[in-house]
Structure formats: structure tokens, C-alpha cells
Amino acid sequence: EGPLRILVVDDNRDAAQSLSVLLTSEGHEVLLAYDGYTALEIAQAEQPQVALLDIGLPGMDGYAVARALRQDPALKMTQLIALSGYGREVDRETARTAGFNGYLTKPIDFDELLCTLSRQSGAISINP
Template sequence: MTSPIAEAQKRILLIDDNVDAAFMMQALLTAFGFTVETANSGARGLALAQTFLPQVIFLDLGMPVMSGYEVATALRKLPALADVFLLALTGWNDQETRAAVIAAGFDRHLVKPPDFAQIRALLERHFEARAVV
């Protein structure tokens, strides 16, 4: 039986303006056993992050109105989300993008389309490293 603490440590937020991509990613992460919420805009994602309090956020960079960079910068200023594992999930894979991802406070840069076996392993390592004993 899984404890409430262990379940609480498995919350993931997806912020992506591509509704189909977010739906597919949510379905796969849910199948892996994670509790997943989605937001299809930067502003909605920022608001949801403050109530859902995820441990991991996958964030698309190229969104209209509020870019992923802007969302990441805002998230890093929130004390309740100081330890969130922030992952850029984007189609951009050049040096300039990688440097901007680091500058915005992301922990990792992942390229679309995602390799789900790699993502599952990354998440499992992340949650194991932060497991409450």
C-alpha cells in the first residue's frame, strides 16, 4: 500500500499550449503511476502550480503571451516551488536555447518528441533521490 506522503511526491504539472501533445504526455505519465495536471497557457500553468504544488513541471518554451522562459523565471521566485524539478520540453535544441534554458532556471532541457523510456527513468531517479524515509 502506498502512503499519502509517497503519493504526494508524485505530482507532475505539464504546461504546453499544444493540447494534443499535453494530452498524450499526461496519459503516459498517468500510466506510469504519476498524478498529472495540465495547463495550456503560461498564466494558467503558473496559477495551477501554486495550488497543485507539483514536484515536477514539464514546461514548453514556445507558448504565446507568456513564454516558458517567463513562466520558469516566475516559478523560481515562489518559495513554495523552490525545489520543483523544472524540465524544459521543446522542439528547439540549439546552443542558444540550451543557454537560455539554464539562465531561466530550468534543471533539464528535453527535446520533443520525448523519449518516454528516458523520461520515465529520469522521473524514477528524481523521486527515488527525494524519497521520504
């Protein structure tokens, strides 16, 4: 289980940067975006193995970003994990429909996130 290239997308810069610091300390390479449009540009350029997407983004929400990423053949192996303040079943179902592989509620439990990532890394082939 090697390091992953992870795109963290959250309009809350403090939350995004905190998550980035924690993930970097685990040896992962972290890319940051604070809105959906930037997230798409970075994802297409960098092809992360995992994208942690906040659902409540301004302008283009996390569901729209996920659907757009799922349209890109180069990103079909990217594991999408929703980050949301809501944990209702309907929210999880909407996330699954949009193409998410996982769903975490905020505040993010870092151990749970690492657990999810180690499951994801087993599901992805890591390209240098």
C-alpha cells in the same frame, strides 16, 4: 521512488493530453495547463514536484514561467524540465539560466522522460 505530482504545460493540447495519459499510466498524478498564466496558478495551488514546461507557449513563454516559478519560495523544490523543439546549446543554456533542471527535445522520447523523472524523484522529497 513513488508517484510524482507532475504539471504538464503545453499549448498543443493533444501533446499535453498524450503525455498525461502516459505519465498517469506510470502511476503519476498529472495536472494540465495549456498556457503560462494557468500553469502559474496551478503550480501555486498544487505545488507539483515536477513541471514539464513547453518553451514555445503563447503570451508567456516557458522561460518566463520558469523564472516566475523560481520566484515563489513554496516552489523552490519543484524540478523544472523544459520541452522544446530546439536542442541547440544556446537553448539549453537559456533554459539553465531561467532555472530549469532538465531539458528534453520534442518529440519527447518517453523512456528518456521516465529516466529524467526517476533521476528527479531521487532529488526531491515526496510529500503526500
